[in-house]
Amino acid sequence: MGRVTERRRIVRIRDGVVSERPDTLVAEEPLELRLNGRRLAVTMRTPGDDFALATGFLVSEGVVAAAEEVRQVVYCAGATEDGGNTYNVVDVRLTEGVPVPDITLERNVYTTSSCGVCGKASLEAVRTTARWPPDEGSASPLTLAPETLSTLPDTLRSAQRVFERTGGLHAAALFTPDGDLLDVREDVGRHNAVDKLVGRALRQGLLPLAEAVLLVSGRASFELVQKAVMAGIPVLAAVSAPSSLAVELAEEAGMTLVGFLRGSSMNVYTGTHRVAGAGVQEPPVQPSAR
Known part of the structure; x- marks a missing residue:
């Protein structure tokens, strides 16, 4: 099976000094x-x-929502011409x-690690397939x-073990409302990291994640909001900016979306009722001079 990291020799130039040294790279391989x-x-x-990634992807596509809906997840033998197993092909067998929606069987999609697979590229599609709208996921809203x-970004950063060695990975993490770390996954694609989190939660019987906060490195795209909505996550925070469509979907779904989370500074784009003190206060009216 492919390793998470690889070692390569490089030429390093620093302050005019040239040297040769080994460097640690994050592995990137295709997964069918x-x-x-x-x-x-x-x-x-x-x-x-990989199994968590595959099942988490199916959650985001609205195919499955519970562990008992998945009968088996296996690596496919005979993935190469000589019958070998590359461990880069995963088959999910449903109960x-x-x-199985026809659209998922008809799509043959190739995607890079930066963009992910967006099979529900419309607000209407997410609205009609989401099983756990965030505002309905808990009797007492988070x-x-x-x-x-x-405090969440620093906690996430300290938990990124592979990033420490490579500097080349995104991460996604689940937290409790009190800021306790529940789970963290790393990947070259932030959408993959989220799928891995959701897939692990599915297999543990934890969906919907109605009492969890999702934090992602980088920006908040439409697809990441989609994945959070489909997993019943009420709060998504990102260290960078959201896209306009991400904000629109979060507002439509009743989700709290936080961007530019850096230190004590943050922007709350939607769902301000879940962030204490986020209500905008009008400045006091100054008495008119007589």
């Missing part, structure tokens, strides 16, 4: 996803947690009776203190 034996998609990913949100 199959559903009931049929080719579904190919994504570039960092090897590891008998679980419906609330967060800005002080708690501000």
Whole structure:
């Protein structure tokens, strides 16, 4: 199976001094996803947690929502011409009776690690397939203190073991409303890291994640909001900017979306009711001079 990192010799130039040294690179390999034996998609990913990635992707596509809906997940033997197993082809077999939308079987998609696979590229599609709208996921809606949100990026950064060695990975993490780290995954694609988190939660019977906060490195795209909505996550925070469509979907779904989360500074784009003190206060009216 492909390793998470690889070692390569490089030429390093620093302050005019040239030297040769080994460097650690993050591995990037294709993963072909199959559903009931049929080719579904190919994504570039960092090897590891491949079964979780595959099932998490199916959650985001609205195909499955519970562990019992998945009968088996296997690497495909005979993936090469000589019958060898590359460990780069995963087949998810659904439990008998679980419906499979035609659109997922008809799509043969190739995607880079930076963009992911967006099979529900419209607000209407997400609205009609989401099983756990964020506002309906808990009897008592989750609330967060800005002080708690501000601690999450440093906690995520300290948990990125492979990033420490390579500097070349995105990460996604789940937190409790009190800021306790629940799980963290790394990958060359931030969408893959989220799929790995969701897939692990699916297999542990934890969906919907109605009491969890999702933090992602980098920006918040439409696809990441989609994945959070489909997993029932009420709060998505990112260290960088969201896209306009991401904000639109988050607002439509009733999700709290936080961007530019850096230190004590952050922008709350939607769902301000979940962030304590986020209500905008009008400045006091100054008495008119007489």
